[in-house]
Amino acid sequence: MGWFDNLSERSVRSVARRSARRSFLSRFGFALVGATTIPALPVARAASARMPAPDESGIAGDPGNPQSCDYWRYCSLDGFLCACCGGSQNSCPPGTEPSPVTWIGTCRNPEDGKDYVISYNDCCGKGGCGRCFCNTNEGDTPVHRPTLDNDINWCLGTKSNAYHCSTGIVIGVATEILR
Amino acid sequence: MGWFDNLSERSVRSVARRSARRSFLSRFGFALVGATTIPALPVARAASARMPAPDESGIAGDPGNPQSCDYWRYCSLDGFLCACCGGSQNSCPPGTEPSPVTWIGTCRNPEDGKDYVISYNDCCGKGGCGRCFCNTNEGDTPVHRPTLDNDINWCLGTKSNAYHCSTGIVIGVATEILR
Amino acid sequence: MKYRLGIFFALLALGGIVAAELEVETPRTATLPAPNAHWMWIGDLNFNAMEASKAFLVDGDSGQMLGMLSTGYFFSSALHDSQYKNIYSPEVYLSRGTRGERTDIIAIYDPKTLEPTDEIVIPAKHYSGIPITAHAAISTDDRFIAVYNFTPAQSISLVDVQNRKFLHEVETPGCAEVFAAGARAFNMICGDGTMLTLKLDDSGNTEPVRSAKFFDPRTDIIDDKMARYGDSWAFFTKSGKLQMIDMAGGEPKFESPWPLFTVDEVADNWKLGGYQYATICEQTNELYVLVHRGGEYSHKDPGSDVWVYDLKAKVRTRMISLDHAATSIQVTTDAKPLLFTAHAEHSGVHVYDALSGVHQRTISEIAVNPLLFWAVHP
């Protein structure tokens, strides 16, 4: 699920931000596959076990505030942030069901500099949460290219079609920017 | 149907306005029955036949703008004004059904100085109109005195229970202020 | 490849921390921790879109939203049993949203998962209107639920909670709202100034009994806002008197009313007002009321202040000037209570330390039209 941009200034800011990043990417190319072989260290796992504060991801190497639209995983999101609704960046709020099919985006983790494939699983079965609306749209495509389209209500294959909020789930390191 | 006050200043203004009026009423009493025998003149009827402008009632002797919460008939209203929704002060918007049971209020027509009994028929069968929310509450009573309670959804006895907007319909001259 | 490793080690150097790759995740659904007394529910009327009523659960200490229920058309509030094992939510649905066949249910939710676990269909007559606390009640022994109906004929739908079924309807002409306290009984306020008592046997059968007249609806009417105080309920008259009613034995015992406002305050136009203007903390025996200065029919106006009364001594002990005007207030049930406030026209709720009156935090974007609170009694 995704929706519209509530920050007119965002577009102005993003011109600068994305231009910088594009040139970086075009220099180095998009493939970062080799890096996937470096294992996650125990410290990362230990950190994720405790209850994270609202303004942190609770995962080592995963910087930022999951209740903020600026959190790196949300680069192609369009909807209410589940982290503001009783869930987290990777879990649905109580009583809602994650959609088994999703749209995906490719977002850069500013801490390790890697591009990750993010699955924006919608959480389904209640009305709209109404909090932390976020609309970023990097890589968002039209309805006829659905896999990367954040305008679709992805509450599909769930008990209920009703959209509540969106998560951003790490499903791998990007081997290329998806289009 | 009725709802809450969107003007905090209203209460301040109404202290003054109502105090003045109360002393007037207590001097002369509430009964204005005698006046009912004076017949409506043809000029009034002719005027009501043409299409009224949005800012006028279209009825002679009925001053004010039915799209404004200040219109005299709306003294005990609480809801969306049907006059802003495709209806008028006394008709429901297309596709909605007037409730056969209503709450009533007693409002003074500033032109003839008479107190009229106003029936606030809700219009039913569509979702909320969302325009011209108005909340005046003169004479509004608790849920256990329903006849004068504008908090109740009066879409009762209609095909659908859904509230769309409220009208203010003249049903007679008041013989006393209703409580 | 050279470039890529270069970036990687550059980042390692730059960040000074481990740049381990993030683990692959799978989506899951959160459940709630054990409830505590600083959790609060608030209903969203969403007046523009009443098909989409909601209830939000928030934590007053962390300021976080914990979860939400979708509660159908023009919802008032939900009930829960004394152990907070089940949430019972009277909900109305139309088969085509705003038209078609109407179905009234009591939806049952698990308070830990917020999943709907069951529903009980009841007569399609439930009160519909601006949310009131007394639109339904659960008996103190968790055995029965009574739902107030208005068609405009007035009646009660009785539900057997244990067997999860609708039992029967009791006609209650002239009487409205419904309260539970004490014995297995429900009380209602009648427009003529009396109270109606419905004592239930094990099958939910009842012979309603009328009380003597305890208020005059023409001179100083009892309002439809009230606050529970153990086996009693505090009611309020239009002029600002507190009428405590003890319902421990089923039938009401009317205590002597006493004024919340001095003569000077009345002259100065101080009034009770809002959609939920009274709340009682049983641990501290304190009544909190939302007050404002306004005219005769300003009873829905937002309040600027909360005045606090010692219910034992019947005196005002504190006056809290609110940072944000409010139409609804609620205190939590513990010894260090929080005071929640909301303004029905503004999204978000505010949390105050109830004892000091100091504003603690604002929980923003909670409900389009936050209207009625109900406390969690864990």
Added chain:
Amino acid sequence: MKYRLGIFFALLALGGIVAAELEVETPRTATLPAPNAHWMWIGDLNFNAMEASKAFLVDGDSGQMLGMLSTGYFFSSALHDSQYKNIYSPEVYLSRGTRGERTDIIAIYDPKTLEPTDEIVIPAKHYSGIPITAHAAISTDDRFIAVYNFTPAQSISLVDVQNRKFLHEVETPGCAEVFAAGARAFNMICGDGTMLTLKLDDSGNTEPVRSAKFFDPRTDIIDDKMARYGDSWAFFTKSGKLQMIDMAGGEPKFESPWPLFTVDEVADNWKLGGYQYATICEQTNELYVLVHRGGEYSHKDPGSDVWVYDLKAKVRTRMISLDHAATSIQVTTDAKPLLFTAHAEHSGVHVYDALSGVHQRTISEIAVNPLLFWAVHP
């Protein structure tokens, strides 16, 4: 009595007019006058409360709201037949609002009374998402409606309008959206850069035909926003080229794309953007597009300007600087067209003289999230 007459005559003297008593009224329901080309529909997504989708009808000349439809869950837009005799509204309902059994229908409304007159149940697969014009289409001869399904399997539900029944589903893997024009046919855009044509016989049977590839989805993808132009449709590429497609014969005929932006304008980051950024007035052969300056993924950003192109000469003729930033625009179909604009995050619509570009009026409080317009073709 003396006092009363005194007041009465005092008022007569004071007002200088006849103080006849108002007549007793009875409530009634308004119907609409004959439609005109300056009427406009706008859908309300109400993102916070999508169970409560609505469609508002407004009069661009008077600035009045004329009426409303309630249109279920996450509605896109309604269709009407060529004579504006019936409104066909694809709607989705869940038996418990946001849960329970899903039922998809085409609701049929009388455009004069706005009453629901009938409904056709269709497979519960209709596209759900941010409103798009091409979620459904009615054939030019008013005989069939095609509804785009996404489950995520892609298909079309075909409805026989004349007999008011669902016929059958056609699988359309890889193809989305649906357009009607010309012959009794529907076209869809496929993600691989081709178009799919469904020509229907009298029973609604069809053998879908794929076109050659007409765009490259990786280099300059065709967008899902478009504008009808008689038997043709104007489509737009991400880089800002106009791709006109003639569908008069059923299968698409692809005209040569031409750029809407100069090289300098592209360098200056001018882009198409919004939820409904293109609209064509057939009487004046003018294309209106909503533009803004923004980054690569600013395609949903509001537009500050509307640029007008002569479709015959393929040149820009006018540039309108909007008084209010907009995410959707629509021109009326007549020779003196009005330009309607809306911003999906702000209630209300704005009306401009399309030829002069001068702001005429604002119609406030129309929709919580006004998102898609559809013009009345009377």
